[in-house]
Amino acid sequence: MPEENFTNTLYTNDNLFILNGLNSDLVDLIYLDPPFNTKRLFSAQIGSKAAGSSFKDMWNWQDVNEEYLNTLAENYPALTDFIASTSVVHSKAMAAYLTYMVQRIVEMHRVLKDTGSLYLHCDPTASHYLKVLLDEIFGKNNFRNEIVWCYRRWTNVSQDFQRMHDTLLRYSKGSNYILNKLSEPTKSSEKRKKKGYYTGHPTIKDGKRMMNLVVYDKLKAQNAVASGKYDNIVYKEETGEVIFPDWWEIPIINSQAKERTGYPTQKPLALLQRIIKASSNEGDIVMDPFCGCATACVAAQQLGRKWIGIDVEKNAVDILIERLSDDAGMFKDFVATKLIPKRTDIQVVQPTQSVKERLYKQQNGKCNGCGNEYLMKDMEIDHIIPKAKGGGDYYENYQLLCGNCNRIKGKNTMEFLRIKIQTRKNLLKEKIIFGE
Ligand SMILES: C[S@@+](CC[C@H](N)C(=O)[O-])C[C@H]1O[C@@H](n2cnc3c(N)ncnc32)[C@H](O)[C@@H]1O
Ligand SMILES: [Zn+2]
Structure with missing residues (x-):
């Protein structure tokens, strides 16, 4: 079951919820190829294996847990200012995109082992903004490379130099990381x-x-x-082994290639194989939280690594299952699930009366939502991250709320509760000022 070891598992769900449910210090290598904020809708070619698959690459605040900015402000105040300024310098869509990305990157950093590495695949549309997020979350000293993946492709007539590269931002979690020499x-x-x-x-x-x-x-x-x-x-x-330079010439998948699934934005296996060989060893765990048609999972399996793939799109997952099952019959033993895993690295604690007493003391008798003081009997134990979003029964995930706040929060996050409380306060203010 996925709860037990998490690996060789394909999760169909929002990666934020899945990440919430994964243990800390679990993964050796994360490769992510998130949507780029290119304001396009990617659709697979008709007639291809992946026909019907599409994913959105357009951003607005409806896509984002906007309230998350409050939590971010507590933990990474500089990033909140930075994101706010991209809204002016670039666009509101960029600020929304970065907010969406930052909360996921924070979780990726948590699940990465101390010796682990992360490769963020992006392009010049947002790479410079994403780098600032990574510098702050990983520490600027853990920035290791900006790798330029160069390729040739047919392009339209352009008034600028032809854009023929993507960017991979490589970070390590600490100073002791894996970088294998490779032979080509x-x-x-x-x-x-x-x-x-x-x-x-x-x-x-x-x-x-x-x-x-x-x-x-x-x-x-x-x-x-x-x-x-x-x-x-x-x-x-x-041995022919060398450390590669930071620009890689690897062809994009041609229209006749065997590995082509037709999934929009599918990346070449050769690219993923190079990353996996360089930054992990056999038996290590490779994770791709935006795995599309599972190129990273296929490459990991071929190279004797364990893997975790996540994609929110059901179509992506269907084709991915087909690809994994097809591929040389290697993939008989994998789990495909929508279920959110449960962390096993935190002690499970039932929400008993003694937990309540401990929390009451810790919170000085105040509700964590509205901040008002209550008698203990009028407070209720709440899951900070709801179970439906990857939160579990552990002490760190419990808090006390007054009955009213608990009802408002329901199965939502703390950010939702805070926004609701703020809106109410504003309404109240208006009532008082305007006497409505
Ligand atoms: C650029 S594609 C990845 C392509 C992949 N590298 C490949 O080789 O096929 C981005 C993927 O991220 C997925 N995605 C977008 N938001 C997501 C989220 N919140 N959780 C999980 N997957 C997400 C999309 O469905 C899409 O398949
Ligand atoms: Zn309250």
């Missing part, structure tokens, strides 16, 4: 390795022309060595 064998390096040796170009040493031989496999190179033609013989183990 070329055709000629493969050929050389197979042959066992390589006759390097002649070099000049002390005015003398030297014939070189680089040997990778002593047995295979025996004859070449025995020929006595070489002045300079070097034995070398060729």
Whole structure:
């Protein structure tokens, strides 16, 4: 069951709720490719595997838990100011988008292990704004790379330079993180390795022309060595492993490619394989909270990692299930669920009378909503994050509210309650001032 280990699970739900229900320090690598705020509606091609799938990339305040800004102001006041200024510098839609992103990134940071890394895939539309959010949440010293993914594609006539890259912002949670060297064998390096040796170009040493031989496999190179033609013989183990530069040339998926599902914005497996190989090891947990047609999950499985995929769109999940089941029959054992997982790293505590007494003391007898003082018998235990949104039965998720506040809050969040209280206060003020 997903509650127990969370991995190799595909969740169909808002990633915020799923993240709320996941343990802290769980995941080794997070790759996210969220909608970019490009103000487009992405739809899959008719007739493709993914036909009927679409997702919105247009933002307005209805999409966002606007009240979250109050909570953000308590924990990250600088980000609240920053988001407010993007509303002026760019647009209200950008501020809405960033509010939507920030509350998810805070949760991603929590579920990441101390040695974990996060790659945020975006493009120049919002990358510079998103970087500010990440700098504040991860710490600016944990910014590791801005990777430019370059590709060629057909574009319309443009008055500007053709836009042919995306950006990957790479952060680590701490200073001790994984970055594996990678080998990217070329055709000629493969050929050389197979042959066992390589006759390097002649070099000049002390005015003398030297014939070189680089040997990778002593047995295979025996004859070449025995020929006595070489002045300079070097034995070398060729791993071909290098640390890549921060720009990557990887082709986008062509229209005939086998891996193409037709899902809008599907990313190439080669890109995800590179990220996963670089920043995780076998057996590690890779998570993609905006997984679309599950490219990251497929790549993780191929590379012997465990994975968690989340997408809110039912269509995305249907095609994803098909893809996972199809792919080389590798994916027999995975769970697909809408259920929100329950954290197991926090002690489950039933809301008993003694919990109530403890909370009453902690809150100095005041309601956490309206702030008024009440007798203990007039207070009720409430889940701060409702269970329907990933909150659980643990002490940290309990608070006392007066009956009235509890009724207003219902199954909503604290932000909802605060806005309602504020609106009431304003109405009351108007009544008093205008005598209505
Ligand atoms: C750019 S696509 C990801 C494409 C993916 N990398 C691939 O290779 O197929 C963004 C995805 O995020 C999903 N999404 C948007 N908001 C979400 C949310 N709150 N929770 C989970 N998924 C969400 C969309 O349904 C869409 O599939
Ligand atoms: Zn109250």
